[in-house]
Amino acid sequence: MGWIIFGCIIGLFAGILSLSAVVTVHYSEEFLIWIGAGPFRYGVLVTEEEQAAREAKKKQKEKKKKTVPVKKKNSNVRQKKPSQPKKKPQKGNVKETVGIVLDLIRAIAGPLPFLLRHFRVTGLDVQVVVGGEDAAEVALNYGKLCGIVHGSLVALKNLISVRIKRVDIFCNFCSEETNQQIKFKLKIRLGILLWAALRMAGRFLVYTFRRVVPERTAVSQQTSDRQKTAGSYNK
Numbered sequence: 219m220g221w222i223i224f225g226c227i228i229g230l231f232a233g234i235l236s237l238s239a240v241v242t243v244h245y246s247e248e249f250l251i252w253i254g255a256g257p258f259r260y261g262v263l264v265t266e267e268e269q270a271a272r273e274a275k276k277k278q279k280e281k282k283k284k285t286v287p288v289k290k291k292n293s294n295v296r297q298k299k300p301s302q303p304k305k306k307p308q309k310g311n312v313k314e315t316v317g318i319v320l321d322l323i324r325a326i327a328g329p330l331p332f333l334l335r336h337f338r339v340t341g342l343d344v345q346v347v348v349g350g351e352d353a354a355e356v357a358l359n360y361g362k363l364c365g366i367v368h369g370s371l372v373a374l375k376n377l378i379s380v381r382i383k384r385v386d387i388f389c390n391f392c393s394e395e396t397n398q399q400i401k402f403k404l405k406i407r408l409g410i411l412l413w414a415a416l417r418m419a420g421r422f423l424v425y426t427f428r429r430v431v432p433e434r435t436a437v438s439q440q441t442s443d444r445q446k447t448a449g450s451y452n453k
Contacts, residue, residue: 235409245400255408317429325422333414336406337378343401344385349393356389359396363387 242252242259251263261268346363350356364387374380 238405241404321425329417336410338405339380345399346387347397
């Protein structure tokens with residue numbers, strides 16, 4: 219029975235790690251972003267209507283909390299002690315801060331290529347309608363945008379996997395404005411993300427240990443040398 223429960227737990231854990239973390243991006247008149255994994259989804263940047271609905275829900279929850287009856291405090295409750303003055307935070311060591319930042323950069327730089335290789339862009343849909351004041355300006359804008367869009371796609375394909383659904387760039391000589399619409403999903407497995415995070419954390423601990431131990435050893439050596447020097451002078 220215990221092996222069956224253990225196997226179910228392992229299977230559940232493996233199923234969760236096999237899911238993909240998904241970032242859905244939509245840019246047209248507004249910039250919209252949703253993040254999620256599996257059936258769960260949450261809007262980071264949403265439309266004004268959805269934002270208004272969220273604020274209305276928050277106000278309803280606040281009203282419900284206010285309507286909950288508050289229990290009367292007992293008269294025998296001990297009086298609160300006067301709060302002690304807060305201690306001012308000490309200024310940190312600049313050298314220590316720089317060392318931590320450098321350790322963090324080195325820890326991230328190692329697993330970063332591995333992490334980038336496992337990112338996937340799917341359903342990339344790019345539609346650009348080029349406009350301008352006259353036909354010459356439209357033609358110039360069209361050439362510039364074609365170079366930017368296709369050059370960016372080539373550079374992106376060299377970094378991560380990209381699946382293109384549609385890339386359309388065409389001219390509208392009757393409009394002075396250039397309109398664009400971009401949709402795509404950025405995906406990565408939760409297991410890959412967890413493994414990269416563990417590698418980064420492990421490397422950060424190793425670099426920090428290598429930096430801190432020699433410094434403390436040097437400080438203790440200097441202290442012992444000073445004590446010996448002071449003792450010889452006293453004699």
